Amino acid sequence: MTIFAHDEFAKSFLENLLSPFGKVEPSLKIAAEVREVDVYFMPSGDNFNRTDLGLLARFVTELVVFEPFRNSVSVPDIRACMSKLYDLHAKIYREAKRKKQPEPKDDELPMLWILTPTLSDNILMSLGASLDAERGEGVYLLPSAQKTGIIVIHRLPRTPETLRRALAGFPGGLARQDSGLEY
Template sequence: MTRQSHDQFAKEYLEELLTPLGTIKKSEKVKSEVQEIDVWFEPFSDQNQENLPLGLLGKMAKNQCLFDHFRNPPSEIEIRSCLLKLYAVYGDVVRKAKRENRNITESELPILWILTPTFSSRMITGLGANEILEDWVQGVYFLPNILKTAIVVIHQLPENEDTLWLRVLGKGGTQKRAVEELTELPENNPFRENLLEILADWRKNLELRDNLSREEEEVIMNLSPAYLQQIEDWKQEGKQEGKLEAELYFITSLLEGRFGSLDAELSGVVAKIAKFPISERAQLLLSLGNLSREELLQRLSSKES
């Protein structure tokens, strides 16, 4: 998967979650060789974050911060590049303070949060990073205080409601379970609808690519529950013209991805699957990789009897 494609999703996703809390300087460029920051966040001074169910992400965003997200574990060079961007920001803050003839405080200097699905113990040791379990959860590693940097290892986070928003940015089973949890959130959750749309859009954009990598195919499957839920929401709200066509296309594309070009018999099951309740439909489509053609047809036949 190209980093550009995933970066765009991560930026939109984090922006949607953080916008109610403060100001987003999305894709802010720093002068040092024109490097781009994923998300630069400044919280509102009067924002009561307790009213927003953001858990660990909300705690991270209580102070000004930068977010750099990696789809794959960053290398030593990439970590140094993140630090370089952070200190370029510090340089801008210091120069601005000098022009205004005032001293700066530590609170004006943002902390850098590096988000990665996994990270080796060798890298953690090499960076001198440590967990602070009395204040933070497992999987959050802080570099020495003077560096104002922390690494969040998403796959090490406890799987609970507080970490849900960050786990969606993981990979494999971690991401799959988080997306399923997101679809099960109550409809009055302030983030549910827009995040489902972002995830569904990312899935559709990936599906349109040619020569998908194995990782991209995995992401498409991981995001399928969000896409199915989005279609179901559109159906219930009556917002989307052609919603049935979109649903049939989605099911057809998954079947073609598993079995190749569909013959008359397989084409005939598409509409049947579309009529299943969303939970049964999602379970069936997510299990396609483990089903043969005969097993699929047998399961559908037993469903009708």
């Protein structure tokens, strides 16, 4: 139910404007399903030594959500992960409002990291993803307001730092036999 006069006016205006051209359903209810993020990480205040995490250490300095995929992620999968992230953001806003706390700033909201064994250039381009200059090859960022990044495992450089043993058992080939390095 809309409680603001402007919203009611806008809905009514669009309904009247568009109804000659097709079916219009104002206030369409969407049944929400209970969903879970795969991994929600909240760093502790302790400055523990994260060197054992390799490249992963660069991602766990702030609130993050990890969504790992065994097979190459699809665009609908990416959208579903982002939808879960935005539901989580909405929950954080509601909790702050309920506790009468200030609304969280954007940098206080979790970032989503999708881990995929491989991903095509076409999909990365269609998402507006760009190489993360700070973290390097294999790590891509979507436009900043989306708070989403994609780690493409097969594109990571073959160095001791890249995810190392932190994700060695990850399905999709993180444990590379040919490099001589322990991932």
